[in-house]
Amino acid sequence: MVNLAEGWYTNGLLWTIVGVAVSLRVGVLACWATLKAANPKLxxxxxxxxxxxxxxHHDSSGxxxxxxxxxxxxxxxxxxxxxxxxxxxxxxxxxxxxxxxxxxxxxxxxxxxxxxxxxxxxxxxxxxxxxxxxxxxxxxxxxxxxxxxxxxxxxxxxxxxxxxxxxxVDLRKTDSSISNFMISILLAAGLLIAITVGCIVCIQIFPPDAIDWMQDHVNNIWK
CATH class of the missing domain: 2.60.40 (Immunoglobulin-like)
Known part of the structure; x- marks a missing residue:
């Protein structure tokens, strides 16, 4: 049984979900890096x-x-x-x-x-x-x-x-100094933050039985 009074940072379900999210993101980034290396962009x-x-407009200095x-x-x-x-x-x-x-x-x-x-x-x-x-x-x-x-x-x-x-050669007009790579990094960081915050909120508001069920379900998936 999950104790709602315990700190969110000690909850196993939270860190399991975050770990899954991080693993998926790392996998996607690795595939993306491999494709970029195999297909160099000009x-x-x-x-x-x-x-x-x-x-x-009215310069009078001569x-x-x-x-x-x-x-x-x-x-x-x-x-x-x-x-x-x-x-x-x-x-x-x-x-x-x-x-x-x-x-x-x-x-x-x-x-x-x-x-x-x-x-x-x-x-x-x-x-x-x-x-x-x-x-x-x-x-x-x-x-x-x-x-x-x-x-x-x-x-x-x-x-x-x-x-x-x-x-x-891909020719583009650009109005920004932020590269696509940096935008991808920022989006990835934002996604991980959103997942973490969402997990914390769920742990605080869901009934203990529901959280137990989710934790058991996640554990079964990774067995």
């Missing part, structure tokens, strides 16, 4: 990191942003991120027909201000500017590499649209 993500107006000798009416700086978040390197031969990956900002790009590649020692893919489009040239983009292009425009930018050219 994935490239992109996003508009920032779009900043350089001068206020400051101007010049480009090719002309003052810009509505100067903006935009930063575009391209990152290889897959499990393999992306190589130049994956660009179909040697065609660049095109990212359209919807506003004429005047010039490239800066390029940065992380981790240190990796080379940023060369790029070409055509009107509103930034073309990332076919290149070797290593696993985990992140490249940012800082651009000068004469108008606001609110989004970036990709024109795919990569073969067998």
């Amino acid at each position: 994935r490239l993500v992109y996003r508009l990191n920032l779009a900043t107006k350089l001068l206020g 400051l101007h942003v010049m480009h090719n000798g002309e003052a810009l009416a509505n100067p903006h700086v935009a930063e575009v991120l391209v990152a290889n978040v897959g499990r393999r390197d992306i190589v130049a031969s994956m660009f179909h027909g040697n065609t660049p990956l095109t990212l359209d900002l919807g506003e004429p790009i005047l010039t490239l201000l800066a390029t940065k590649s992380h981790p240190t020692g990796t080379l940023a893919p060369p790029m070409v500017i055509t009107d509103t489009k930034l073309g990332v040239q076919p290149s070797h983009i290593v696993r985990g590499q992140k490249v940012t292009y800082t651009l000068l425009l004469d108008g606001p930018v609110s989004d970036v649209v990709a024109i795919p050219s990569l073969v067998n």
Whole structure:
């Protein structure tokens, strides 16, 4: 007979159920890891990191942003991120027909201000500017590499649209820095917490005979 007055942390049924839940989750994660290793994912993500107006609407300081000798009416700086978040390197031969990956900002790009590649020692893919489009040239983009292009425009930018050219590479626009792996870990932790809390509640509210029956039933399953 289960004593409802005893601490929930000493109840055998609770820890049996939690153990089953943990075992099932570990098994699922192990299968998932095996499938990932057997089927390496090629994935490239992109996003508009920032779009900043350089001068206020009513700037009276006399400051101007010049480009090719002309003052810009509505100067903006935009930063575009391209990152290889897959499990393999992306190589130049994956660009179909040697065609660049095109990212359209919807506003004429005047010039490239800066390029940065992380981790240190990796080379940023060369790029070409055509009107509103930034073309990332076919290149070797290593696993985990992140490249940012800082651009000068004469108008606001609110989004970036990709024109795919990569073969067998999953190309996605991302607005989050949280990886799918971290999301899976958080969901797994939340599930285990929910199961534990549910077991504690059941032990406190169910009649002793019902709890005895459940415990015997669980024990029979694992014999």
